[in-house]
Amino acid sequence: MHDTAAPNRADAEALDAADPLRGFRDEFVVADEETCYLDGNSLGRLPRASLRAVADLMEHEWGGNLVAGWSGWIDEAQHVGDLIGRAALGAAAGQVLAVDTTSSNFYQLCTAALRARPGRGTVVSDAANFPTDRYILEGICRDRGLRLVFVDDDSGEGAVTGDALESVLDDDVALVTLSVVQYRSGALHDVAGMTGAIHRHGALALWDASHAVGAVPLELDRWGVDLAVGCTYKYGNSGPGAPAWLYVAARHVDALQVPIQGWFAQADQFGMGPSFERAPGIRGFQVATPPIIGLRCVREGFGMIERAGIGAIAAKAARATAMMVSLHDAWLAPLGCTLVTPRDPSRRGGHVTFHHAQAGQLSRAMRTVKVVGDYRAPDQVRVACSPLATRYVEVWDGFARIRDLLADGAHLRAAPPSSRVT
Ligand SMILES: Cc1ncc(COP(=O)(O)O)c(C=O)c1O
Structure with missing residues (x-):
């Protein structure tokens, strides 16, 4: 991958194949593989282990021990x-x-x-x-x-x-x-x-x-x-x-x-x-x-x-946000978007924000093509890689769908934003 051109899908697949954290994705409940969930900075995905941990707690500790459970809790x-x-x-x-x-x-x-x-x-x-x-x-x-x-x-x-x-x-x-x-x-x-x-x-x-x-x-x-x-x-x-x-x-x-x-x-x-x-x-x-x-x-x-180790997690966040910045510059900037997030990876966290005049409608339209990011009024869209759960190819597909929506003008036909949509 290089800085000036958009990475292609094979680049994203290669990053996933080499990703030391790739196994963690399977530890989450993924109800729909087609959805590009780029909103883990708002609400992360459900770990399968949490389902088991809560069921165990309910059945054995609360159900079994009742008030004696407090000795451990x-x-x-x-x-x-x-x-x-x-x-x-x-x-x-x-x-x-x-x-x-x-x-x-x-x-x-x-x-x-x-x-x-x-x-x-x-x-x-x-x-x-x-x-x-x-x-x-x-x-x-x-x-x-x-x-x-x-x-x-x-x-x-x-x-x-x-x-x-x-x-x-x-x-x-x-x-x-x-x-x-x-x-x-x-x-x-x-x-x-x-x-x-x-x-x-x-x-x-x-x-x-x-x-x-x-x-x-x-x-x-x-x-x-x-x-x-x-x-x-x-x-x-x-x-x-x-x-x-x-x-x-x-x-x-x-x-x-x-x-x-x-x-x-x-x-x-x-x-x-x-x-x-x-x-x-x-x-x-x-x-x-x-x-x-x-x-x-x-x-x-x-x-x-x-x-996983926070070092490996942060390294993936930096790489994935760099990919988002490249895709933004190559695809979204010519279609009216402007990057809000710092370009220097050492000066940003795990999410990337871009400005668009119809950001609210764009956010709505994104959900119709199964891309979940979030809208911040009046004119910003936030997207994130949550390193344990998000694949590089999910980021790439999400940006490709946003590009296609903007190129087609589909966002202009979407309903105006609701302040309750996150
Ligand atoms: C930076 C920051 N501070 C505080 C909060 C509020 O958290 P809570 O509703 O759990 O109090 C949020 C919620 O998203 C947040 O992003």
Whole structure:
């Protein structure tokens, strides 16, 4: 394959034949081989092992053991958290919990961070950050009387630059929170460099890694990250609404306090005492009863990532996104598309976004020819390779079908986009 011409289908087949991860595809439920599923960055495919794991849990543990099952389940959020940490986050044990949702974990950790920086009045985020992060910050800052500053993505590649961040950092900043990979552009931030800059001003750094985890090699411990959150249902293949995760660096674990003091964070949980005494360690961040069924799916999803190795996964994501960029340039650019995602593979995650004036109608039309990507209003289409489940030839076929739709004008005959279609 070369940079200037589109790879042909045989190139994609050769990449699949040489792919060290090719065996993993058969570990997923694939209901329709003709569908090019390029939306694993939104909802990953179902691992067959999750079907078995949940059935086993239901029959033998819940069905068989009833309430005695809690002797094994009680620490499951910590065990699965440790697995996520070692498989995908570069995090040593005792710093990750698999709990709740990304949104609620984000609220909990932002508030804990702000409590640890009393007297500072500014929170910094990114104008293009994922909506839930921006909305939650608005609420926190309103309630606490803090100033919320949004940095603009000024790189032309949908990412905040180090210079833009520096321009808003001063000694009044308590917390900076950004996404590792931007949900729209797919741009990858310099987590280590930006965390260092944030620390030089005495602030804490919280990273949302939802679009990075399972596609990009993360080194949260080595990069000096303070806090992070993310989901498990994208490249983690853990299922719709599966428990999310939170990461608290070891140096903060016993110092920070989240606002919801639930009974799972109580030192003597079953003493049922009159007032809250926080448990030591990461357990001090757990609010409530863990959702064991969902956690089994997370265990299977991240168990696959651990077996495959995040290095091999990230290498495939880089190669597949390079193929998407070549196909975009050769086929889609002449038909009115413009690439949004950075061209440098070291500056992007596992998805590629392109702009088209009728992106919503194009997204609808793509589903009629069995290509599933997603639409981001008003004018962008996102497509991804989820390295364990997606074949190179699936990417190639998907792009060929998008090219044919655009060339034929079929997208113009599609219904206008619905805001509920993802
Ligand atoms: C970057 C990012 N943050 C947060 C969320 C919200 O996740 P949840 O609905 O699990 O809270 C998402 C969901 O896609 C996301 O992409």
